[in-house]
Amino acid sequence: EVQLVESGGGSVRPGGSLSLSCRGSGSGFSDSFIAWVRQAPGKGLEWVATISDVGSTYYADIIKDRFTIFRDFAENIVYLQMNSLKPEDTGKYYCQKVPENEDAWRSLPGQYEYRGQGTQVIVSS
Numbered sequence: 001e002v003q004l005v006e007s008g009g010g011s012v013r014p015g016g017s018l019s020l021s022c023r024g025s026g027s028g029f030s031d032s033f034i035a036w037v038r039q040a041p042g043k044g045l046e047w048v049a050t051i052s053d054v055g056s057t058y059y060a061d062i063i064k065d066r067f068t069i070f071r072d073f074a075e076n077i078v079y080l081q082m083n084s085l086k087p088e089d090t091g092k093y094y095c096q097k098v099p100e101n102e103d104a105w106r107s108l109p110g111q112y113e114y115r116g117q118g119t120q121v122i123v124s125s
Contacts, residue, residue: 002026002097002114004034009093009119012085020080020119022095034078035098036069037109038121040091045109050098051078058102063089085123092118 008020022034035050049069050058057069068081078095096112098105105111 002029002032004095004097004114004116006093006095006116006119009121011122011124013125014086014123016085016123017081017083018085018121020082020093020095020121022078022080022116024076024078024097029076029097030073032097032113033100033105034071035096035105035109035112036078036080036093037096038089038091038093040088043091046091047106047109048093049080050102050105052100058106082121085121087123087125090121090123092120094118 003025005023010018012018031053033050033052036048037045038048039045048060048063049067051069051071066084071078094115096115098112
């Protein structure tokens with residue numbers, strides 16, 4: 001079993017930055033594909049980014065070049081560095097362990113093996 005705990009959310013003005021953390025524990029975290037997904041108020045889940053077990057990264061077009069996903073294998077943490085934030089980035093961000101199937105985690109953000117409790121991001125002037 002894998003446990004995931006997100007942190008780092010908060011309120012920021014447009015153009016600002018936040019760094020989210022997803023600390024993992026339990027067997028298999030370091031061998032897992034980990035994805036960040038988000039849910040804006042009143043909307044469905046949206047896939048944001050995924051990092052593979054060997055550090056390959058994948059991004060949704062809507063956040064590409066603004067967000068960076070990376071992982072610290074020694075500390076069992078996956079980060080999401082978010083720059084140039086926009087009001088439309090507001091939402092609850094979740095990290096989740098996902099299968100290796102790219103089609104699954106790109107198109108079905110609600111499918112996961114384990115998920116954290118989420119961290120709130122608010123981008124507002």
